[in-house]
Amino acid sequence: MLGVAWLAGCQAMAQAESGGRVNIVLSESAPAYREVAAAFSSALAKRYPVQIDLLDTLQDQDLIRMDSARELIVPVGVRAMRRLYGLHPAHAAILTLMAPRGAVESMSGRGDMAGRDSVVYIDQPFPRSLAFIRMLLPRAEHVGLILSGDRLGELAAYRQASAHAGMDLVIETVATPLDVAQAMQRLLPRVDVFLMLPDSKVVNENTVRLILLASYRQQIPVIGFSRGLTNAGAVAAVVSDPDAIGREGVALAKYWNPETGALPPSRYTSEFSLVFNRLVARSLGLIVPEDGRELGRWRKKMD
The missing domain is CATH 3.40.50 (Rossmann fold)
Structure with missing residues (x-):
């Protein structure tokens, strides 16, 4: 309540x-x-x-x-x-x-x-997420995504950002959460990292354990989008x-005009934090920032 x-x-x-x-x-x-x-x-x-x-x-x-x-x-x-x-x-x-x-x-x-x-x-701007992956996994070339219909409108922008970052997107689509298990089976052998996006048809309380376990078994790092996902087993996340x-x-x-109703354009948050699951990182052989100064350097490179 x-x-x-x-x-x-x-x-x-x-x-x-x-x-x-x-x-x-x-x-x-x-x-x-x-x-x-x-x-x-x-x-x-x-x-x-x-x-x-x-x-x-x-x-x-x-x-x-x-x-x-x-x-x-x-x-x-x-x-x-x-x-x-x-x-x-x-x-x-x-x-x-x-x-x-x-x-x-x-x-x-x-x-x-x-x-x-x-x-x-x-969620985070897609180039920011890719920049984070590049810093955490410098050799990663193939980034896996699972998208529902709610996200397909952003696909062209995703592909443009990944091309600019020198990465290849490997994409599976699902209609319902019931399709996620098979999508993961098809996706994981072809990727170096799996990027979760906020999409309730893909990541929800019924699918998150499946995604994390399937990825971990194949030693594929998962990048989440919340502290909760990182605590649950994603290796890291960019979080606002x-x-x-x-x-x-x-x-x-503060720029809202009550007379006309006008508002500025939509935006992502400019503030973000980097969070890590150090146990998972260690098991995957990944090196993560150890102190606030190093975290600051990572954030600066991602701006």
């Missing part, structure tokens, strides 16, 4: 500078969503009134009432984003936080927003933490 005290503390109802209002809608009450909302709301509280709600406590009529001029709706996570766009908002501006780019671009209903929506993606995503959202929201 989302604590009443936490909600009360985060609902800053200060006098708005220009008459706008911010409504944050959390997909669920998990700590990551709460951290994003806290970082976002605390920074905007002096500028606009801020209201925070949990998606499952709202009826469709509640969301429809938010859809008015001079309102900024901030869905946090894919569930809140999809439900909100499913109601075809016509007046409010929408700034989505913590959604994968593939899920955003595959969603219908965004074409009519006319510059009134923006996103801070939860919830508070960083919240701060990036604030940077966009």
Whole structure:
């Protein structure tokens, strides 16, 4: 349950500078969503009134009432984003936080927003991920990906980035999570490293163990996208933490124009961390940074 005290503390109802209002809608009450909302709301509280709600406590009529001029709706996570766009908002501006780019671009209903929506993606820009792989695995040439239909729209950009990095993408596609096991069987013999992307049809609670075990058995390093995946057995990950995503959202929201609803273009977070599973790295014979100074050098090369 989302604590009443936490909600009360985060609902800053200060006098708005220009008459706008911010409504944050959390997909669920998990700590990551709460951290994003806290970082976002605390920074905007002096500028606009801020209201925070949990998606499952709202009826469709509640969301429809938010859809008015001079309102900024901030869905946090894919569930809140999809439900909100499913109601075809016509007046409010929408700034989505913590959604994968593939899920955003595959969603219908965004074409009519006319510059009134923006996103801070939860995933990393693909060139950043490839740069990380190059530093961790200098000899890696073949990078494996499994993509669902939600990600196919990004394939051309992926291929362009990999060509620029001097790497070859080996790609399998799946329609449902049930296809992941066979896709892994076909993929692993042909790659030097497997890169996970935030895609619930590929990586979810029912497939993650299968992916990690199958890769480890064939000594193929897995690059994850969260601290949890690294703890579970991925050798490393490039991660943008919830508070960083919240701060990036604030940077966009400060340019929101309540009069027109206009928002800046969508973006990835500029802040990121490198995390490693040192036990897995050691078992794969990989050398990883040992101290903060070396980590800093890696991050600088990836910018």
